[in-house]
Structure formats: structure tokens, C-alpha cells
Amino acid sequence: MEHGSLRQFGNSDLQLSPLGLGCWQFSKGSGMVGKFWPVLDDDVIRDIVRISLEGGINWFDTAEVYGGGQSEEMLADALNVLGDDAAGIHVATKWWPVMRSSANIPKTIDERLRRLKGWPIDLYQVHQPYSFSSATSEMHEMSKLVKLGKIKHVGVSNFSAAKMYEADKALRESGLRLVSNQVKYNLLDRRIERNGIMEAAKELGVAIIAYSPLEQGILSGKFHKNPELIKHIQGPRKWAGSFKPEGLKRTQPLISRLDELAVKYEASASQVALNWLIHAHGETVFAIPGASKPQHAQENVKAMCFSLSSDEISELRELSASCGR
Known part of the structure; x- marks a missing residue:
């Protein structure tokens, strides 16, 4: 991959592609959140990782809570099979804070590293703002891991603007900075533009990692064209309001425009929606679409092969404001 398509990740020294691969779906159906996805065969996981790299x-991006470490292991296995082809890649994972205190951070880091089978943790994130400890004490423990060489950079996930400032301030005490906040963000869910999170990210030089960048597949337009598909969705997402007839009707104008732009760029609606995300705020936003089939991985990477014009970015911004949250 030519170096020109990488960009600086927040205020870190990492050079990352605007899209990463979200690995929640590698949970092997285990654990609390693993049930959200069908169980994928090992060779399918390897293909998804290989196509993403190519x-x-x-x-x-993976996490402790994705199958209780299963996703980390499956990712590591796939990377290890790829050998030299995977040289230079970066792994982000997350510590699960719920019902725990910051004292758990040093206690569980070796287990994270064991699950990742030799792959270093370039970004370690606090997965949620809810724990028995303050963000400040979590960041102090994270700083110690950086000093020990167990992780390279510190990020957070689902943190409010106020919590981002608190985390960054605590990290600065050790000469570090907060590098990212992973939050839900897409054309139909732009709440971070209104609640101060995007503003804080730009002010602090923090990268935004957008999860659910296609709003559970709604932005692909496939459910608008064939609502029958909703019956076949596995897991709880089919009950979301966006999938109801009135939800589909509300978002139809945006989907129609994504389809028109897709024709222009020889792309798909999903690719146009992802392209908007990674260009609408300069280089602040990175996105992590998942992929549970090799063709999804193929779809994802094509979203980095073109750039919408600034007029098109503005037009989609206005159109989405009338159909989203």
C-alpha cells in the first residue's frame, strides 16, 4: 500500500489507514456480546483479514469483551498465518471497565498480550466510561503500562467531551496524550457533532474512531430495496427503529442520493457513506466497519479509493440532518 494513503492518528506517531477493520464479529459466538454475530469459520476470518490488508x-480493532478474548485470538491467528504480509500492521484492543476498578488494568494486561500471541498493542482503550474508578485513575494505570512498554498509546471509547478532557489532563501528567475516542458515528447518527465530542476531539488533536459507520447496514440501502431481508437478520438489531417501515421511509431520501453518487464513483452506497465519514472532518475521523463475509471486506477497502467533492460532502451533511439523529 502506498504510504500516501495513510494519515496521522490523532496526536500519536502512528500512521494509519482511514479505515480499520472492526473485529467484534470474530467472537466465535461466545460471551455476552459474541451472540450478536453468527459464528465465523477460521478460514473465513483469515480471508477477511487478508483482503483487508491487501x-x-x-x-x-478488537476488545477483551468480544467473546472474552476470542476475537483477539482469532485476529492474532489470522495475522500469524499471513506472516510477512502482515508486517507493519497495528492492533487496537480494549479493557472492559464495567464492575471493575482501575487496579484491574495492570492485572489483566498480560492476558491481553497472551491472547494476541505476540502482536503488540499499539492502542489500548478504555471500552466504556462506567467503572468503579475515575477516568483519571484509569489513565494513571494506562500511563504505567506505556512506561513498561506493554502498550504504545492510550485511547478511550464512548467517553463524553468532559471525560475526554479529564483523561487527556491525567495523561499529560506523565508526558502522554489521549490519542483517540471510539464512538458511534455515521450519516444517520451525528450526535457527536452536537454534544461536544467532535469539538473536543478537534481541540485536543484526538482521533475519532467511528464504530457502526453504516448504522447496522441501513446505509447500504439493501433493506430499503428489499425490506424482506429484515426478517432474515440474526440477532437483536432487526428490532431497531431504523428497520421499521417508518424508519426506512424517513431515511429514503439520503439512500437515494447515496445511490446516485455511487453510480458516479463506480462504488456502492455503503462506500459513499464510509467515504463521507473519513473526509467530512479533515483527517479527524477514522472508521471501523466490520465484515462477516470476505465480500464485505472487499466492499470496505474500495471506500478508500475515491474522494467525494466538498459540495457532495456538504450536500450529504444537509440531507442526513433531515433523516437522522
Whole structure:
């Protein structure tokens, strides 16, 4: 992959592709959140990782809570099979804080590293703002891990603007900075533009990692064209309001425009929606679409092969404001 398509990740020294691969779906159906996805065969996981790499993605986002470490292991196995082809990639994972205190951070880091089978943790994130400890004490423990060389950079996930400032301030005490906040963000869910999170990210030089960048597949337009598909969705997402007839009707104008732009760029609606995300705020936003089939991985990487014009970015911004949250 040519170096020009990488960008600086927040205020870190990491150079990452604008898209990473979200690896929640590698949970093997285990654990609390693993049930959300069908169980994928090992060779399917390997294909998804390989296609992502070949298409220019150079980082992968996983978490302790995805199958209780299963996703980390499956990702590590796939990378290890790829050998030299995976050289230079970056792994992001997350510590699960719920019902725990910051004292758990040093206690569980070796287990994270064991699950990742030799792959270093370039970004370690606090997965949620809810724990028995303050963000400040969590960041102090994270700083110690950086000093010990167990992780390279510190990020957070689902943190409010106020919590981002608190985390960054605590990290600065050790000469570090907060590098990212992973939050839900897409054309139909732009709440971070209104609640101060995007503003804080730009002010602090923090990268935004957008999860659910296609709003559970709604932005692909496939459910608008064939509502019958909703019956076949596995897991709880089919009950979301966006999938109800009135939800589909509300978002139809945006989907129609994504389809028109897709024709222009020889792309798909999903690719146009992802392209908007990674260009609408300069280089602040990175996105992590998942992929549970090799063709999804193929779809993802093509979203980095073109750039919408500034007029098109503005037009989609206005159109989405009338159909989203």
C-alpha cells in the first residue's frame, strides 16, 4: 500500500489507514456480546483479514469483551498465518471497565498480550466510561503500562467531551496524550457533532474512531430495496427503529442520493457513506466497519479509493440532518 494513503492518528506517531477493520464479529459466538454475530469459520476470518490488508487497511480493532478474548485470538491467528504480509500492521484492543476498578488494568494486561500471541498493542482503550474508578485513575494505570512498554498509546471509547478532557489532563501528567475516542458515528447518527465530542476531539488533536459507520447496514440501502431481508437478520438489531417501515421511509431520501453518487464513483452506497465519514472532518475521523463475509471486506477497502467533492460532502451533511439523529 502506498504510504500516501495513510494519515496521522490523532496526536500519536502512528500512521494509519482511514479505515480499520472492526473485529467484534470474530467472537466465535461466545460471551455476552459474541451472540450478536453468527459464528465465523477460521478460514473465513483469515480471508477477511487478508483482503483487508491487501486493500490497504493497516490496523485492526478488537476488545477483551468480544467473546472474552476470542476475537483477539482469532485476529492474532489470522495475522500469524499471513506472516510477512502482515508486517507493519497495528492492533487496537480494549479493557472492559464495567464492575471493575482501575487496579484491574495492570492485572489483566498480560492476558491481553497472551491472547494476541505476540502482536503488540499499539492502542489500548478504555471500552466504556462506567467503572468503579475515575477516568483519571484509569489513565494513571494506562500511563504505567506505556512506561513498561506493554502498550504504545492510550485511547478511550464512548467517553463524553468532559471525560475526554479529564483523561487527556491525567495523561499529560506523565508526558502522554489521549490519542483517540471510539464512538458511534455515521450519516444517520451525528450526535457527536452536537454534544461536544467532535469539538473536543478537534481541540485536543484526538482521533475519532467511528464504530457502526453504516448504522447496522441501513446505509447500504439493501433493506430499503428489499425490506424482506429484515426478517432474515440474526440477532437483536432487526428490532431497531431504523428497520421499521417508518424508519426506512424517513431515511429514503439520503439512500437515494447515496445511490446516485455511487453510480458516479463506480462504488456502492455503503462506500459513499464510509467515504463521507473519513473526509467530512479533515483527517479527524477514522472508521471501523466490520465484515462477516470476505465480500464485505472487499466492499470496505474500495471506500478508500475515491474522494467525494466538498459540495457532495456538504450536500450529504444537509440531507442526513433531515433523516437522522
